[in-house]
Amino acid sequence: MQQNNGIDKSQMISFAVLCLVLFGFMFYFQNKQSKEEQLKAQQQKTEQVKNAVKQTQVSNINPNVTPGAIQTATLANKELNVEFSSLGGQVSKVQLSKYKAYNHKTDKADLPLYLIDKKNSNYGFQFKDKTGKVINTKDLVFSPVINGSIATLTANYNGAVIQFIYTLNNNPNAELKDQYALDFKVRTKGLAAVTADNKADFIWDYNVRNLEKGRAQEQSHSEFSYAFNNYKDYDYDGRTEMNEEKETLNWIGVKQQFFSSVIEAKNGFTQSKGSQETIEEGEYLKKLNFEGFVQMTGSELNQDFTWYFMPLDLPLLKSYDKNFDEILPLGWSFIGWMNRGFFMPMYNIIAGWGITAGWVIFLMTIIVKLILSPIMYKQHKLSAMMKVIRPEIDEVNVKLKDADPMKKQQATMEIYRKAGVNQMAGCLPALVQIPIFYALFRFFPNFIDLRGKGFWFAKDLTAYDDLIKLPFKVPFLGDHLSVFALACTIVILIYTVMTSGNMQQPQQEGMPNMKVLMYIFPITFLFFLNTSASGLSWYYFVSNAINILIILVIKYWILDEKKIHAQIQANKEKPKSEGKFQKRMREMMEKAQEQQKVQEQQRKKK
Incomplete structure (x- = not known):
């Protein structure tokens, strides 16, 4: 009988030649790529950031608001460029200044990297007035005012004053973790005369932008992530629905392959639920919707939050001490330990x-x-x-x-x-x-x-x-x-x-x-x-x-x-001592043989 005895010396030489060809092929494209990168470096331009309030033309998002009435205000530091819209008092644009997004037209990462842009994020606090009418702050028009590193957006509703106060640390010597955090305070006055609610419903709709080359891979890494039990426990959901009605969430985030948008509620979100839907093609990968309640005191909404728009860099995530490092999907248990403690x-x-x-x-x-x-x-x-x-x-x-x-x-x-x-x-x-x-x-x-x-x-x-x-x-x-x-x-x-x-x-x-x-x-x-x-x-x-x-x-x-x-x-x-495994295998075979004999005897009797 002819046997396969492996590879002889001539095959060994063939394998060496194959490797040389592959390596030569790779070196050729390495030189080609380095020339392309030099050209790309020459073409890149620095973007100037202005801390000022400016007018902008937008589509008619709210039928009761004319486009010319919408204003935007900007805060910036070394890491983030954040824009706010007077419609809803929301964060309307977030750029991570030191990173670039993949450009499908040029096959290069040469686009500004925006986590939020073109209205892919929409959030607000919802409650009912005393007539039963549903009010959502995302439909109100706020007046923005910039004072140094603080953006204050103020709206009025039937005599009640609602303020969103955003603070971005623009101290160039501040710790890195503080430069990816946007402090967000909600303050109301006179809201108790408008509503009798004791909690407000925070609703956040978010479309994940395609930032990387591998669409399917990035899509599979886009999901909800959240912490609860005083930041000790972490969970995620990459499927269709999330339901955490019994837990108080400390923060909820939308994780992408390398970046994440997270909102932390100092007093937590309760009765949280969410859904997500895959988008097959185009600029966006997934559509996610979150809903959770925040407490109101005496029908006034005075709560503190923090937005985080950050790269998923392990040392940075660990520096917050809020269980953010779990957002990075390096594997559970021993697998995660191998990545964190060995490969990285x-x-x-x-x-x-x-x-x-x-x-x-x-x-x-x-x-x-x-x-x-x-x-x-x-x-x-x-x-x-x-x-x-x-x-x-x-x-x-x-x-x-x-x-x-x-x-x-x-x-x-x-x-x-x-x-x-x-x-x-x-x-x-x-x-x-x-x-x-x-x-x-x-x-x-x-x-x-x-x-x-x-x-x-x-x-x-x-x-x-x-x-x-x-x-x-x-x-x-x-x-x-x-x-x-x-x-x-x-x-x-x-x-x-x-x-x-x-x-x-x-x-x-x-x-x-x-x-x-x-x-x-x-x-x-x-x-x-x-x-x-x-x-x-x-x-x-x-x-x-x-x-x-x-x-x-x-x-x-x-x-x-x-x-x-x-x-x-x-x-x-x-002399051989039979091992446990060998003994077990032998006993199983003997038992199978006995059963086979019994079955043959029964067939013969029939």
Whole structure:
């Protein structure tokens, strides 16, 4: 019987040539990209921010208000440029000055980054007057006044005065966390003569703007996030509805892939509920609606809030001490710990050496491989042992060709037991890889330090590269082919060929061919990686290329099949103590055989 003994030296040379071609291809596009970035830097212009009240023309949002009557007022500091509208006294525009949004027309991140713009956010406090009429502050016209870092917007309703007071810290020496916070106080006078309500309904409608290249990826990362139980507990909802009517929410936010808009209520929101709807195409990704009640004292609404418009940068989020760091979806429990305590610090340390992001990931991959090398060595040693005893297994399969499949399986397990081969040890590397893969799946598309960092032909390592554009859309693949994803798929296929040669096929009828499944897996991986962060594809390209090199080194320079064969023969002479797992498997097989015999006897009687 012909066996697959892995890759010979000629195949090894072919693999090296393939790697050289891929690396040459990548270096070519790295040079091309650096020239484009220089051109982009020359074209960027600084935007001047004015702290003044100005007139603006808007569409007729409220039929009772003429467009010319709407005013806007602006506050700004180093990080935020915030505009307020006299209609509703709301925040009508928020720009994060140090960040850029992706431009689909130029395929570059060269647009001003607005979390709020073009009326995609709309909020107000709703209550009933004594006649039962519903009043919402978003429909009232406020008069804006700027005084230094404070914007005061005042409205009158049937003799009642409603003030929204916004304060933005514009001290250039202020802490970073204070520069992303907008203090928001609501003060009323005479409202008790208008309403008898003891609480107001805060309603916030928000359309998530498309700011990143990968629409599907950014859309999946856009959701509600909120804290309760005095900031101790956190939850999120990325589905359709949220319902927290029993909890008092300390803050509610709309999370995007790298940024978040959050409102904190000092006395909390009660009876909170929300809904969200996916928007398939266009400028927006999702439509979210939130509703929660805030307390009124003596029918007057005097409450303190804080708006936060911030990048999802872990040190910044932790500095608030309000459980904001949970907004960053780095994974639960051990997975999150790996990202926070291992991958992020490792990236920052290596990046501190002054090398580009792609090579940082390259070095991270090597470090992870070195840590896992003892486990990989055991796996490849097991593979070599399986290869040595394969003739004995083939002999048993021929001898028991017409025997019961269960009996053949028992005979095979007996060979493994005598040779001292533990099949379960081969599962350990796969089990270790699962949490690492999931941690990196969370790490690459959510680590803001990688946002906008290009490498070779990937313009942003947190999004896919689309060097190869297709003239049509392929289901589950899209309208492009990611070169990093293709390269990763190729090396996974090569690795699969090298490691599947000694795989034992199941003897029972109807069981799937494991080799076929192993070859299908890399192909399905292409569909997954094609729209994922290119940093993830690059990591796994390097990881699997290193795996191949390790196999070749172990095969030709470390493991000696003659010594392994001698060790197996020595193991056979030693008395064997049956392990718990082996004993359990043997007992299960014996029980299955007994049941099979009983069933055969019953069939014969019939």
